[in-house]
Amino acid sequence: xxxxxxxxxxxxxxxxxxxxxxPHLVQTxxxxxxxxxxxxPALQQFLDFWSKNxxxxxxxxxxxxxxxxxxxxxxxxxxxxxx
Numbered sequence: 356x357x358x359x360x361x362x363x364x365x366x367x368x369x370x371x372x373x374x375x376x377x378p379h380l381v382q383t384x385x386x387x388x389x390x391x392x393x394x395x396p397a398l399q400q401f402l403d404f405w406s407k408n409x410x411x412x413x414x415x416x417x418x419x420x421x422x423x424x425x426x427x428x429x430x431x432x433x434x435x436x437x438x
Contacts, residue, residue, distance in 0.1 A: 361391070362391045362392070363389045363390065363391055364389065364390070364391075364392070364420050364421050365387065365388075365389055365420065365421040366387065366388060366389065366390040366392075366395060366397075366398060366418065366419070366420045366421075367385065367386070367387045367418070367419045367420070368385070368386040368387075368398055368416055368417065368418050368419075369383060369384075369385055369416070369417045369419075370383070370384040370385070370386060370402075370405075370413065370415075370416050371383055371384075371413075371414040371415045371416075372384060372405075372411040372412060372413050372414055373411055373412045373413075373414055374411060375410035375411050378412070381414050382411065386398065386401060388401075390420075392420055392433070393433050395418065395433065398416075398418065402416065418433060
């Protein structure tokens with residue numbers, strides 16, 4: 356609860372990435388954690404780790420965040436640099 360006062364909210368990211376052995380195919384990965392909009396530092400850290408350590412090249416990332424005090428998701432109007 357304290358983190359919600361600091362701006363943290365449940366954040367969900369749908370990550371599409373190319374399969375390493377079949378780059379023409381795209382796979383989905385769902386990431387979820389409490390993070391702070393609009394910069395999403397935890398998500399940025401995860402995507403940096405992915406880019407440096409995993410073979411599947413990132414295709415796109417779609418981010419949604421739970422509205423504070425409500426059980427609804429809203430799409431975050433943010434553009435994240437993947438490279």
